[in-house]
Amino acid sequence: MTEPSQDATMSASPEDLARHAEKMAKKKAARDKIMATKTGEKGLIIVHTGKGKGKSSAAFGMIFRHIAHGRKCAVVQFIKGAMSTGERDLILRHFSDLCEFHTMGEGFTWETQDKARDMAMAKAAWEKAKELIRDPANTMVLLDEINIAIRYDYIELADVLTFLAEEKPAMTHVVLTGRNAKDELIELADLVTEMELIKHPFRSGIKAQIGVEF
Numbered sequence: 001m002t003e004p005s006q007d008a009t010m011s012a013s014p015e016d017l018a019r020h021a022e023k024m025a026k027k028k029a030a031r032d033k034i035m036a037t038k039t040g041e042k043g044l045i046i047v048h049t050g051k052g053k054g055k056s057s058a059a060f061g062m063i064f065r066h067i068a069h070g071r072k073c074a075v076v077q078f079i080k081g082a083m084s085t086g087e088r089d090l091i092l093r094h095f096s097d098l099c100e101f102h103t104m105g106e107g108f109t110w111e112t113q114d115k116a117r118d119m120a121m122a123k124a125a126w127e128k129a130k131e132l133i134r135d136p137a138n139t140m141v142l143l144d145e146i147n148i149a150i151r152y153d154y155i156e157l158a159d160v161l162t163f164l165a166e167e168k169p170a171m172t173h174v175v176l177t178g179r180n181a182k183d184e185l186i187e188l189a190d191l192v193t194e195m196e197l198i199k200h201p202f203r204s205g206i207k208a209q210i211g212v213e214f
Helices: 006-011 014-036 055-068 086-094 115-134 146-151 157-166 183-188
Strands: 045-049 073-077 099-103 140-144 173-177 191-194
Touching: 045 055, 045 183, 055 073, 055 086, 055 099, 055 140, 055 173, 073 086, 073 115, 086 099, 099 115, 115 140, 115 146, 115 157, 146 157, 146 173, 157 183
Parallel strands: 045 173, 045 191, 073 099, 073 140, 140 173
Antiparallel strands: none
8 A cells, every 4th residue: 555645645635644543553553563473584595587587686685785784795696797797896806805796607608619628617607606595604605696607517416405495504595596496496495586677678688787797
């Protein structure tokens, strides 16, 4: 429900204002009661998937929140790497003491055209990811575009699922991005967001632009 405008509030009768205040007080009491039951904490497995834009951008938003709170975190990029990005440049320039950044891919698969090399890079990225997740100093690790590496069988889904279920420290958050997240990963995750594509400028002939895509 939208909040009433200032003009509407000024023209409301004292009775209307009293009813509104009472309604909001009841809503707050109900909300506070719900929030009082939410006392648990755990390291979350978070999946950003779907055909729409914003999967990595939203994940980097959480990385920057960690940095803002002075918490150590890390990023492993599984696919991207052929070009610089604003997020990587900013982190490496100003926040490398709080956030390790490892670009392990060499671009999208249609650009490298070397499946054996792509697989080797993806496996190396997964080994680095496991090392960073095991490190108790890191409270969040972002595995950017890992879903693509899993989709193309560059790394084994079963290995990822087993590691996250059995070896991830209890209070470490792990974020996995990329289209076509496997159903088994979605089932394991605590938080899953699917980005839906409604419109995209690429379809109108607009190229990827600085500050939006990278």
